[in-house]
Amino acid sequence: MQLQDTTLPDVKLLVPRVFPDDRGFFAETFRESVLADGGIHDAWIQDNHSRSSYGVVRGLHFQIGDGCAKLVRCGRGHIWDVVVDLRKGSPTYGRWEGFDLTDDNMHALYVPVGFAHGFCVKSDVADVLYKQTGYYSGEVERGIAYDDPRIAVEWPIPAADVRVSERDATGPTLDAFEPELPFTYRG
Secondary structure, X not given: OEEEEOOOOOOEEEEXXXXXXXXXXEEOOOOHHHHHHOOOOOOOOEEEEEEEEOOEEEEEEEEOOOOOOEEEEEEEOXXXXXXXXXXXXXXXXXXXXXXXXXXXOOOEEEEOOOEEEEEEEOOOEEEEEEEEOOOOOOOOEEEOOOOOOOOOXXXXXXXXXXXXXXXXXXXXXXXXXXXXXXXXXXX
């Protein structure tokens, strides 16, 4: 298992070794020591599982207060996973990066505190599994518009195929939410 850097500081891609044979495959999908060796010492306290169909866009979500880190992977299908840097003072503030997470590549994405997270489904159906460092709480859960023109995420599906919740469709822009962001880049 390897922990790879991305273009956004502190965001990491976890690439497991997969051992296929004629019966299927085996892969280790989480090893705390690999993350610790990469400087990630988070305590994972909640696991989540979502299922979505083609064209669904979820996000861009984050938690205020102490924030919440996530370790995201796609257990079934194909998603395009997106993170946006929301840390004031970061050299990549407001910038996004996208990653193909599939049941074939078995990659996982480490999303640290201070980043918004979202994904779109590129396959007929996708199961997304993720660990997080905070319990879900509607009181601290926030989101910014998935189609915020300032961030300008290039979702890899036709706009006519995009399906979003009312909450995600009417989320505030980064500009509107910026004064409330509690995250600071620590370099």
